[in-house]
Amino acid sequence: MATIRDVSKLAGVSVATVSRVLNKSGYVNKETEETVLGVMKTLDYIPSEMARGLAGKSTSTIALMVPDIINPFFPEVARAIEDVAHSYGYTVILCNFDNNPEKEMNYIQMLKRKRIDGIVIASYTIQPEQILQLEKDSIPVVVIDRSFPSHPILCLTSKNREGARLAVKHLLDQGCRKIAHISGPLHVHDVKERALGYEDLCREQPWFVPSLIVQSDFHIDGGYDSTKELFTRHPDIDGVFAGNDLMAVGVMKSLNELGKKVPKDVKVIGFDDIVLARMVIPELSSVKQPIYGIGKLAMENLIRLITGESVIKKAYELDVELVVRQSTADSE
Amino acid sequence: MATIRDVSKLAGVSVATVSRVLNKSGYVNKETEETVLGVMKTLDYIPSEMARGLAGKSTSTIALMVPDIINPFFPEVARAIEDVAHSYGYTVILCNFDNNPEKEMNYIQMLKRKRIDGIVIASYTIQPEQILQLEKDSIPVVVIDRSFPSHPILCLTSKNREGARLAVKHLLDQGCRKIAHISGPLHVHDVKERALGYEDLCREQPWFVPSLIVQSDFHIDGGYDSTKELFTRHPDIDGVFAGNDLMAVGVMKSLNELGKKVPKDVKVIGFDDIVLARMVIPELSSVKQPIYGIGKLAMENLIRLITGESVIKKAYELDVELVVRQSTADSE
DNA sequence: TTGAAAGCGGTACCAA
DNA sequence: TTGGTACCGCTTTCAA
Secondary structure (H helix, E strand, O other): OHHHHHHHHHOOOOOOOOOHHOOOOOOOOOHHHHHHHHHHHOOOOOOOOHHHHOOOOOOOOEEEEEEEOOHHHHHHHHHHHHHHHHHHOOEEEEEOOOHHHHHHHHHHHHHHHHOOOEEOOOOOOOOOOHHHHHHOOOEEEEOOOOOOOOOOEEEEOHHHHHHHHHEEEEHHHHOOOOOEEOOOOOOOOOHHHHHHHHHHHHOOOOOHHHHHEEEEOOOOHHHHHHHHHHHHHHOOOOEEEOOHHHHHHHHHHHHHOOOOOOOOEEEOOOEEOOOOHHHOOOOOOOEOOOHHHHHHHHHHHHHHOOOOOOOOOOEEEEEEEOOOOOOHHOOO | OOHHHHHHHOOOOHHHHHHHHHEEEEEEHHHHHHHHHHHHHHHHHOHHHHHHHHOOOOOEEEEEEEEOOOOHHHHHHHHHHHHHHOOOOOEEEEEEOOOHHHHHHHHHHHHHHHHOOOEEEEOOOOOHHHHHHHHOOOOOOOEEEEOOOOOEEEEEEEOOHHHHHHEEEEHOOOOOEEEEEEOOOOOHHHHHHHHHHHHHHHHOOOOOOOOHHEEOOOHHHHHHHHHHHHHHHHHOOEEEEEEEEEHHHHHHHHHHHHHOOOOOEEEEEEEEEEEEHOOOOOOEEHHHHHHHHHHHHHHHHHHHOOOOOOOOOOOEEEEOOEEHHHHHHHOO
């Protein structure tokens, strides 16, 4: 493989000059430039990012750390991240860490060795201190789907509490008179917010009892199992607000087995509005998070951090939107 | 950030020695080693992969090129690739190229600059010559979900024709008497195979007419639209074999709107058995490709190619398996 | 068992 | 406008 020296020799100039035309930096005579460009073509010269990285420039590589790319929320984020990254000349390393703190740290270590320029991370296991440490090591980080409001960390989440209220309000409007909530892991602040949104509207209802809230794990099977559990205790539930769409799908599957019709007997609404919501039958109502937008914004901000532009490191909350589909339709 | 020189100075040894303990290569006195290891810890030394890459070793990075990570088939592959890669110390770069040859080439160029060690690619647009060229540039490639039987290229696909036969046979066994096939892009050999499998069993049927085969695009909307089209022409279709699960879901959505019950009025079967198949209601019958296995095998073989172990570069076909679920259940 | 030094392929400063 | 050259951080002979 041709090197910059090969090019310089064949073009009869110095490597410095070749470097200049390569980077369009500094003065280069028009003709010289053309010669060099020509030689590059002839030699099929491809500059080594590794070498330029070593010589001081950045690696143009960022990492996307997610619990599990199979969870359909993340491919949508990944897609956005990758689109923006690619358009800015960055490359994306994909890391799955399965909510396993050890694997997570292992990965971070590996990323440090690679001297990546930054990280976008979605994690319920990472501690704010770890992120601060990363920044101290001058590796910018953007956190998505979780916020650390009391730390100077750039986080991107949605208006979870408001979204939850929208969902529950909608169920009430549709005539539901006993609404359950299946939540994700409540020790996570942003997950808790959704449960709080539910409580905001339901706590004062005559039918409300705490056992209408069940904590689960954001997975489809969790939604499935929790539903069985809920309906054993409260056979008269007529509305379910699931903490995310994946669990909502589990809810629908469970209801189907219980012989309950959606939306006739029970109305179901999820959260996130992943593409899956439009794939199931009946189509799932949901609270739309701007997933692509979150990914896009995350990457744009990360690049800003990398290039040293001024960005305020704090928790940003994006707008959500109620999306009504068949799973909460009027039961005529 | 500490460098190998910092370590060597503080430990009172040469960089060569530090390098040796780093790589556990060559002789190092037990005590010296411990000293060095200690200093590394104190300095929080993290070797630069970039530098070692430049100095001759590999980048320990491979690329996964897919049309679109949002297509649920690919996260499953990605997951496998990443698992194996990580366990061998490799890092995975994710590339979406949207079936856009230009973007694809653009990416390959970028990957060359990064001097990645190898590529796993799923593409219907790439030409065998491009892959051969890559290998000539000493970048090993493993192709998945597509085969180039007449080229010395390592490809991993499933027994598509046999799988299609299994699917259609099953529909026939379940009593279907007019079966349609919605296929993917037929110009791709492996896609064609599925259509041929369908024809193997249907061509001789009294009800068969060529217009029962519709070409589509492997996307959910394609399956949806094709179904509308098919039922306009043939309202009496009672079985649909979709070329992949995504289209099968589109089929079910379309049938739902047409007022046809699945599986009572029409039975539906897909291909791939992505996790989505178990998420929809009714659950989708499918022909199971060992997706995780394909990804795993792809990565294992890629590593073998990278490390120069002997691998026969040819098209391998993996076994498939019929998975019966609700969408083709008996209509009692 | 250890060290000196020549790269690896670029960048960028300083002179010319 | 151009060239010479000292690095960047690590690996790998070759000698000692």
